[in-house]
Every structure is written in structure tokens, then in C-alpha cells.
Amino acid sequence: MSQQIKQPKPRTSLHGLLLVDKPSGMTSHDVVSRVRRLAGTKEVGHSGTLDPLASGLMVVLLGEATKLSSIVTEGDKAYEVQVQLGIETDTLDITGAVEKTTPVTVKKDEVVAKALALLGEMQLPIPLFSAKKIDGKKLYEYAREGEEVEIPSKSMTFWDVTYIENVEAEKENRYSFHLYCSKGSFIRSWVKLLGEQLGCGATMSGLRRTKSHDFTVNQSLGLEGLMAEKDAGTLDLSSTIVPLNEAVGGVRNIKVHGHDEVLLNNGQISHDLRSKLIVLFNPERDQWVFASSRDNKQVLAIIGLEPQVGFKIKRGFRY
Template sequence: MKPNTSHRPRVPRRAVHGVLLLDKPVGLSSNDALQKVKRLFRAEKAGHTGTLDPMASGLLPLCFGAATKFSQVSLDADKAYVATVQLGQRRVGGDMEGDVIDERPVRAAAEDIEAACLRFVGPISQVPPMHSALKKDGKPLYEYARQGLEVERAARQVTIHEIAINSWQAEANVLSLTVRCSKGTYIRTLAEDLGEALGCGAHLAGLRRIGSGPLTVAEAVTLETLADWTEEQRDAHLRPPDALVADWPAVRLAAEEAGRFISGLRRRVAQPDAPAVRVYGPEPTAFLGSAHITAGELIADRLLSPTEVQALLTL
């Protein structure tokens, strides 16, 4: 007989505002990680800033309450990864989870690898892998891949800002790289393309995200640590909602001007035009939202509600 769970007391939710930098473990989807953390915080509203592959570990910024309004900023930000590339072996799906489909000898020297890496720095064209969440006709590509189907995918333009070689284990044909790139870059595709450039094939043996915009994994916390902490300790570890836009120029308004801005009115400011700024009221922690400046006018983009502003002032 199944246990009767209908009378279990519901855990009360609460308004939580801020950003948590989670160090996601391998094997957990981004949404599963989000739900676990949301339960620990008893948060009413939460979201992540773009999926991190289950096979990857590392930085996953999670947004609560007012911070969810700025999750797109982190989604659009440049990313940084440490990738482990196994040369000489291609696998289904381009990573360790797939079966081996091709093995070739590796004859590349260190200087060959360095030259090949340089070929991929800058704007490049990538064909998204079948094992990805990108959708075709409303269905993720990985669902087609699980059925053994391959569908046509359009190439996408991305930018690789830097590829740094951390180590090269010639005996094991294992290469460790730090990659700094634009959003939408598929590191498994980069690994496979690098293998083809070297004439030996390759797959992605491991991946760890270490950065997203101004945020780094060095300041992230694990699920195990979160579970061991008290609620007060978890709350204290939250970053304010403006952490996602910390590298934008700041605009500070007097109390009367701040009130008009938060109601959606344009304000005149003595600052140069800018595509994106963070806006504050007179209090040091009174974050009001994001805006842009055109022809000396401050124009709101994403605003916090008065309730959210007040909640941040009392933290």
C-alpha cells in the first residue's frame, strides 16, 4: 500500500532576493540543481541563467526573486571553461558518454597543438551538436539523437576569445585547455573540430565552467555545503541582485528622481550615452534596476518593484 502523503504539511515559501553561485556537480541537470537549491531556501521564485550540461561541473548562477529579472544578462555573458580533450578517439555525441566510433593514432607534437588551437581563436562558425538542448521544430536536438536520428542544423557564429593550453599528456593523448568564449559556444564541438584539425579525431572527456561574465567559480558553493548550512548562513551567502550587472556603469539618483524613475519615467542625466547601466537611489543598497542612456536621457529597461526595493533595503 502506498503511503498517504496528502496530509503532509507544506513547507512555507518566502520571498528571497539575490544570486547564488552554485558549483554544480557532474551528472545533475541545471534544472534539478535549481529545484534542490530552491527547496533549501524555501524560495517563492527562482531561475537559472542558462543550462550547464549534466556532464559538466562548475559555475551555475541561480537567481531568486528580484534577481530573476536580470538572468538574461548572465545568459548573454561571455563564458570561461576548463576542458579536458581526449585526442585520437571520436565518440557518439562528442563526449565520454557515447560509444567509440573512430580511433586514429596521434602524431601531433606540442607545437602542432598550439598552432591548431590558434586557428580557432576569433569569430568561427559552429554546427551545433545533436546532443544539445537547441530546438528543432519545437523539440530539443538530444531527443532526435536518442532516437538515432540526425537532423540538419544551421551553422552559428560564435567567438573564441582565448584558448590557453594548461597541459598536454603525450603518453595518454590528453589535453587540458582553458577556453574563454562568447555565449552559445559548444565546447564539445570545439574539441571535435580541434581533433579533426590535428588529423586524429577527439572528444570532450571533461568540462568545468569557471566563469560567466564577472562571476567566477572560485566564489561558488556546493550543494553539500548548502545542505549543511543553516538558513541564516545560506541567506548570508546570497549576492545582491545587481551582482549580475556589476561590470556595468552605475547611475545614482536623488530620492525624488529615483521615485520617478521607478515609475517608468525618463530622467535627464549628466552622463554619456551607454547601452546598459545599473541604477541606484540615494541609499547605498537601493538598487532600482537597469536602463540605457540615449541623448542624455535615462530610459528604464528592467525595474524592481517598490516592494522589492524595500526588501533589499532591509537585508
């Protein structure tokens, strides 16, 4: 009896970034699962988790773009945050259990002034209900199991805080702001600090990511609309994804062809390509460069310069 040989599943032809506007109430994993169905592939990742409460921009990676995850996540982010004064919760957001309530006597002018001044680099505690790992275990797992754990702090940087007026919400002591932050910063920690400085405590009651890396939420697409196009048979993701050579702004792109391209596809840098890189690469401003096919414009590799080693392929792409 002959043994049937399993054929490998065909790889996706979609390689790039899909900018999705995540609705509140959905997990980042839910978004990835939906996109997998939309794209018909398991080759899907993302460049930064959003809490279920949060809405806004999620940069979803398709196909070979998943190899860019560590690069894309390095970018700064921006958020619109709503702050509820007078309430403190265990999760530092409105979904958590209320631990303390305080009468709010502080005036609007002081709230806005304190928020606009809450800038710069600071060491803040990481929220207990977060995915940060301590000794191989996520902080929220310690919290749910009631296990004691020392809350670590980390450096977070915030800038360009602006006030967003919302008269009706402010009647209930909810204030909105837009701000920028460095990679890995927790907006909930910023909200907690603001509440402490105002003396009445605060929790995050809303959050929307407006920018991630080089992309804004205005460039993103709603999941419901994408699913409707899928059901109608009119979905064309290839026309909506950001190609690899546009996925990372400010990175130089060198065109290769012929023998240089063949060697690059085999994980090697030819002598001629090294000579071109020496001329093109500026160690003071370039962390890496893209090498793309001159014929079909596909990105073939990311090349970096390592001290005492020279030029080295950091990532190779196969289509």
C-alpha cells in the same frame, strides 16, 4: 458555507546571485532544485546551462535577480577542457556512443600547437545533442527519436587558449586546455574541429567552467557545503549572495529618492530624473543604467535609451 480565500504565498527576501560550483554528474535543473530548497523559494533561475558532464561555475538567480537573466547570460565564459584524442562520439563528448576510433600518431608538440592556434571567430556546427531548437523542437529530441534534421551552424569565438600539462593523462592521449569563448559557443564543437585538424578525431572527456560574466569559480560555493549548513541550521544565504547592484559590472548607478523614487516604483520616470539621466548617460558606452534607492540601496529599475523614444524603464524590481 463560506469559501476559504487562499492567501498568496510570501515572496522571498533573497534577491541576488548565488555562485555555485556545480559537481559533474548533476544537471543544471538539479542545481536549481537544490537551491530552491536551500532558499525556500521557487523564485530561482540560472544564467546558463551546464551539461551533466561539466562541473564548475553556475550563476544562480534568486528573487528579483531572475529578471537579470537575459543580461547576465550576455557575458563571455571561460572553461578548462580535457580532450580525448582518437575517439569520436555521437554526442561529441565521452558520455556518447563511440562512432569511430583512430590510432593516435600525432606528437604532443603538434597537439598543443594546433590547439593554441585554434582562435578567433568561426562558423561551427551546433552539436546534435544540444538544446538548440529547430522548428520548435530541441536537437537532442531529433537525435533520440532517430529523426533526420539539418544541423545548423553558428558563429563561435574562442581566444586566450592555454595549455595545461598533465603527464599521466597525456600517456592516454588526453590533453587539457583553458580557453575563453563568446556567449552560446559550444566547447564540444571546438574539440571536434581540433580532432579533425589533427587527423585522429577527438571527443570532450572533461569540462569545467571557470568564469561566467564577471564572476569566477573561485568565488563560488559547493552545493554539499551549503546543504550541510542548511542541515546544521547555520546557513545564511543573505551573506553570500551578490546583490543586484553588483550583478552586472560596468553599469552606472544613479541614486534616487523622494518623489523620483515613488514615480519609479509606479513605472514612471520623473522630469528631474530624466534631466539627471541626460547628464549621466553616455550613449557611446552605456546600454543601460541602474536606478537605486538612496535610502536602502536597492535597485529599483534598469533604464535604457531608445532611439526616437528616449529613456525607458527596461526592468522594474519589486521587493
